Amino acid sequence: MTKGSANRLVAMPGATVSMRESELMVGGGDRLIEMPVPTYVIEHPKGLVLFDSGCNPSVATDPQGYWGHIADYLHVRFTPELVVDAQLRQHGYRPEDIRYVVVSHLHLDHAGGLALFPNARFFIMRGELNYAYWPEKRHRAAFKINDLMPTRRFDWIELEGDTDLFDDGSLLMMKTPGHTPGESSLLVRVRDHQPIVLTGDTLHLRGQFNHLAPSETDFDRVAASASVARLKDLRDRGEARVWVMHDPEDWATYPHVIE
Numbered sequence: 001m002t003k004g005s006a007n008r009l010v011a012m013p014g015a016t017v018s019m020r021e022s023e024l025m026v027g028g029g030d031r032l033i034e035m036p037v038p039t040y041v042i043e044h045p046k047g048l049v050l051f052d053s054g055c056n057p058s059v060a061t062d063p064q065g066y067w068g069h070i071a072d073y074l075h076v077r078f079t080p081e082l083v084v085d086a087q088l089r090q091h092g093y094r095p096e097d098i099r100y101v102v103v104s105h106l107h108l109d110h111a112g113g114l115a116l117f118p119n120a121r122f123f124i125m126r127g128e129l130n131y132a133y134w135p136e137k138r139h140r141a142a143f144k145i146n147d148l149m150p151t152r153r154f155d156w157i158e159l160e161g162d163t164d165l166f167d168d169g170s171l172l173m174m175k176t177p178g179h180t181p182g183e184s185s186l187l188v189r190v191r192d193h194q195p196i197v198l199t200g201d202t203l204h205l206r207g208q209f210n211h212l213a214p215s216e217t218d219f220d221r222v223a224a225s226a227s228v229a230r231l232k233d234l235r236d237r238g239e240a241r242v243w244v245m246h247d248p249e250d251w252a253t254y255p256h257v258i259e
């Protein structure tokens with residue numbers, strides 16, 4: 001492995017959704033937490049990389065029509081300006097220039113914009129696509145088949161485990177299963193900054209680090225807790241910072257441009 005780095009990481013806002021702390025973290029309280037749903041674009045010498053794709057454009061105009069009852073349950077707030085392609089343009093990028101899309105998992109608040117990038121190459125952990133097409137009944141509302149159907153002929157690469165995407169140490173896709181079967185996180189190294197891990201939904205709240213608490217909605221809570229422990233170890237050893245994507249404090253704290 002040669003040492004390389006990305007040139008820039010930009011966090012882009014998306015929808016917000018709300019759930020009770022107790023649903024997001026075993027042992028949590030009753031308060032409703034309004035969570036950001038960001039996406040990220042990374043400038044790498046090999047091309048532009050998108051991490052996650054937010055909610056489907058239809059959710060901005062007809063949330064109940066596209067998502068059904070879960071739209072009300074999640075109190076989703078979304079506008080056309082917050083759709084991932086509009087955000088890319090707003091940040092000075094052309095959506096058609098996205099060469100790679102890294103997919104943390106296929107829940108409806110992460111996979112809704114995949115179809116907007118028909119010419120990109122998609123990286124995902126093995127197991128996630130199969131599960132998303134035919135999830136267990138208890139998880140079915142969190143996956144939208146219409147997010148996935150237009151992408152069936154896309155260039156999907158299914159990975160077996162941790163993968164150094166460009167073989168230069170700049171982007172490490174980490175297998176952190178539990179929230180879903182193929183959940184992953186992305187470690188990003190930008191120039192000489194300390195690496196930062198974008199968590200997907202490996203955990204939803206910083207507070208989960210305290211007791212390695214999984215989330216009520218996790219597919220496999222034992223695996224989820226082990227994945228939280230893995231990211232906590234990285235953080236505690238000082239090897240990386242961890243950006244918990246849905247945590248409102250992390251959204252407020254981390255710089256939205258690292259370069």
Ligand SMILES: [Zn+2]
Nearest residue numbers: 105107179201
């Ligand atoms: Zn999720």
